[in-house]
């Protein structure tokens with residue numbers, strides 16, 4: 001039996017086979033085996049170049065292998081990487097100061113994956129419901145929206161309305177009340193004295209880049225204020241410049257009570273997430289109530305601090321607004337009976353087709369563009385926010401060619 005695998009054959013097929021042979025089949029990825037990446041570009045093991053229009057689901061808004069973030073990672077890796085929260089480290093405090101100042105909140109609780117930060121927000125909202133609002137114990141309700149995506153834990157999928165996320169994973173966690181996304185009247189009707197919060201994506205990314213009707217977010221927020229209900233915004237995908245504002249909530253001038261961030265907070269180098277809130281809310285957590293071995297570790301903190309610096313210093317939000325307008329205009333100019341709608345904001349763009357989006361995705365991949373279908377008929381276009389004009393031109397050229405070819 002061979003144990004060492006020195007010098008794997010340099011063929012995409014080989015690595016695809018290993019994945020299929022040894023992995024769980026819980027994803028259906030593009031057959032693109034990436035070996036190297038820089039900025040908006042990917043190279044496969046055969047040396048072919050691709051434009052990345054997925055950005056690891058918006059976790060690499062800053063572009064792949066950003067030198068500033070990489071330097072922070074390497075420097076910190078040589079000092080101390082992990083302490084656990086049993087003691088303190090000299091990186092978490094500066095990171096939290098930068099995160100809260102950037103996001104406009106008083107406090108932040110660091111976690112690792114997005115799902116953990118959503119879980120944190122759910123716990124915080126429920127605790128507020130019992131201790132401040134006076135909801136009877138175990139009766140708190142959180143209103144969620146149809147077609148949502150907040151992660152994959154058993155509690156979070158209990159809030160999902162998508163059968164494929166839920167099938168045979170029950171029994172589910174009670175306390176989530178779904179209403180149609182974008183329907184403020186339905187939201188209003190769903191509120192009871194036991195409602196502690198709503199949990200909402202300002203734009204549904206996984207759900208197919210669904211932008212709610214103009215004014216909906218503002219109304220939802222006003223309804224929350226009126227009924228003493230917390231507004232939790234899940235900006236894990238929409239945050240940190242993706243939609244052309246620092247946060248998608250800024251577009252509607254809405255200030256959440258709890259903001260959930262992740263993905264680009266780690267700059268593509270490390271999983272870093274957080275739930276942010278003001279002191280009055282955050283102090284409902286007492287020592288021992290909640291935590292994470294890896295949350296706020298020095299390596300994560302150093303990487304996240306650098307990731308935030310890049311977002312702010314390189315003005316990634318306004319770049320996304322500029323580049324997004326160009327991409328959107330170009331995509332909309334393509335006349336094709338296969339395209340039903342092109343929608344989105346900034347560089348979070350969805351192309352709804354009349355045919356399965358996998359077809360367009362495959363035609364684009366043949367032409368050096370990596371983009372993935374979400375929800376069968378929608379192709380998501382979400383490149384790193386550092387995309388420049390030459391890459392935009394390439395994208396639009398290949399988009400037209402791919403549309404003509406399918």
Ligand SMILES: *Cc1c(COP(=O)(O)O)cnc(C)c1O
Pocket residue numbers: 057112113114115116118149150151152201205206234235236237238262263
């Ligand atoms: C990706 C995502 C999550 C989950 O983040 P993970 O890091 O995969 O756990 C939650 N909410 C939204 C809106 C997301 O896009």
